Structures are given as structure tokens and as C-alpha cells.
Ligand SMILES: Nc1ncnc2c1ncn2[C@@H]1O[C@H](COP(=O)(O)OP(=O)(O)O)[C@@H](O)[C@H]1O
């Protein structure tokens with residue numbers, strides 16, 4: 001397995017309290033495979049993404065679990081080794097909102113070349129610019145984009161440039177955190193198409209993160225549904241979307257009238273996502289669940305394999 005995450009926990013300290021943003025997440029990802037992670041805002045998706053690259057805010061720490069990349073545990077690896085051989089080189093990321101993080105007054109080519117020169121020894125400026133031009137072509141931009149400033153580009157072009165930058169050191173795994181959220185629907189579809197193409201062409205493995213089920217369904221071989229710091233359901237995209245087993249997944253999907261025709265109407269799931277400082281005991285979804293039983297209030301549901309490779313954590317499923 002290219003990437004295997006086991007029981008990952010990442011918490012933030014806020015004054016005397018602990019925000020359990022990622023609280024025991026496990027998944028694996030093969031070569032040229034895409035995993036879509038979907039869940040409401042605040043459920044811990046970006047925290048998980050940052051934990052996977054160990055790019056943590058100063059008040060965050062990984063408190064448990066392993067992140068095995070080609071069998072090597074990143075969690076216990078010294079920062080120096082991560083920087084030298086792994087971060088950006090094997091596993092890379094398009095940060096949420098990074099489209100607007102490009103420096104507006106530095107040419108696109110310079111910014112990509114800079115990323116290459118900083119992280120790879122002995123690359124000349126000329127070589128780095130040549131590689132930047134190739135990367136721009138790979139993401140569907142003209143080579144002339146090299147000499148343009150980010151403010152001259154459209155939103156979609158800027159997002160392509162950011163993706164090119166994330167691919168600059170030939171990573172095997174790309175984490176894309178809400179890469180289409182700021183874009184209109186048509187441009188969004190083009191970026192999703194690009195990501196599908198990159199997966200095939202570069203045999204890239206992609207962890208695609210979004211709060212939008214319809215977007216996730218467009219790009220994912222497999223999906224994981226995240227709720228309050230945990231995965232409540234995961235499996236083949238088709239299996240999960242056609243036969244959602246967890247009441248939260250069912251609610252998320254019913255909020256999209258048709259997976260193919262996104263965002264016509266939106267039915268809200270009743271209630272608010274829970275606090276990650278004091279999450280509800282038992283099943284974290286129980287205060288909002290239409291099928292809540294006594295056991296749900298006290299016991300955490302076990303993860304059940306509802307059919308081969310399709311897992312859900314819900315007391316309704318027995319086990
Ligand atoms: N730097 C931080 N310090 C403390 N809490 C944070 C920090 N960043 C995010 N959080 C909290 O962690 C939880 C998960 O946030 P996040 O990972 O951004 O969720 P998502 O990406 O799913 O919207 C939220 O409750 C959020 O308020």
C-alpha cells in the first residue's frame with residue numbers, strides 16, 4: 001500500500017482545552033487511486049490534511065497513530081528527514097484557499113521555479129523554469145503563463161497554477177483540500193476533470209477533500225464520510241453513494257437531489273455539528289440522528305463491514 005493511515009489523532013490545545021479535530025482516523029490509498037473525504041465544515045478535514053504532511057500550527061500535535069508512506073512512518077520521522085525526502089517530494093498538498101495565496105506580484109514561472117530550487121539541490125534557474133513550463137502544460141496552461149502574474153489569471157487558471165506547484169517535485173500522493181470550493185460550477189468541473197486526468201497520466205494518488213458530496217462523487221474511486229473528527233463510513237464510491245449505511249451519510253446524500261445534478265435544493269441536516277472539545281459520548285452523531293437508540297448515547301459504535309470493503313460505524317448495523 002502506498003499510504004496507510006492508522007488510528008491517527010491530531011488535537012489542538014486552546015487555553016486549557018483540547019480540540020479533538022482528528023480523532024482516530026484510518027484509511028489506505030493505493031497507487032493511482034483517489035479517495036474523497038467529505039463532511040460538514042468543521043469536522044476536521046483540513047486538520048487531517050495538515051497532519052498528513054505534518055504541517056501543523058504551533059498549538060497542534062499528533063497524539064496517536066501512524067502515517068505509513070511506502071511503509072515508512074512519517075509520524076515518528078525526524079523533521080529533517082521529512083523535509084529532505086518526503087514532504088512535497090512524495091506527498092504534496094494543495095491547501096484550502098491556496099489559490100489566493102499565490103504572490104500577486106511575482107510571475108507564475110518564478111514562483112514554481114522557486115519551489116523547485118528550494119527543495120532540490122543543484123537545479124539551475126534555467127532548468128527550474130523549463131520544468132515549470134512543462135508543469136504548466138501538464139495542468140492545461142500555456143507555457144506563456146510562465147511570464148504572467150497571478151493577478152492576470154482567472155480563478156481557474158490560478159488554481160491550475162497552484163496544482164502545478166504542488167506537482168513540482170513529482171509527488172506520488174497529492175492532497176487537494178477544497179480545490180474547487182472558490183470556483184464557479186463550470187470552472188469547478190474543469191478542475192475536477194484535470195484531477196482525473198492527472199491521476200491517470202501521472203499515476204498520481206489523490207486525497208480529495210470537500211464539504212460538497214456532488215464534487216466528491218465526481219472524482220473519487222473510494223470515499224470516506226467524516227463526522228466530528230472520525231470516519232463514520234467508507235468504501236467504494238459507488239457502494240457508499242448507492243447504499244449509504246450510516247444515517248449521517250444518508251442525510252448528506254439526501255441533501256443533494258441527484259449526485260449528477262448538484263445543488264438545486266439543499267435540505268439541511270437538523271441540528272449543529274458537535275463541539276470537538278466535548279464531543280457527545282457514544283456515537284457522536286446521536287444528538288442529530290433520527291434513529292437514535294439508548295446504546296448510541298453511551299457506547300461508541302464498532303466499525304462494521306456491511307459488504308466487502310464497505311465499512312460503517314453505527315449501532316443500527318448490529319455487530
Ligand atoms: N489552529 C487551530 N486551533 C484550534 N482549533 C482549530 C485550529 N484550526 C482548526 N481548529 C478547529 O478544529 C476543528 C476542525 O477544523 P478543520 O480541520 O478546519 O475542519 P474542516 O476543514 O472540516 O472545515 C474545528 O472545530 C476548528 O475550529
Ligand SMILES: [Mg+2]
Nearest residue numbers: 045046096178
Ligand atoms: Mg477545511
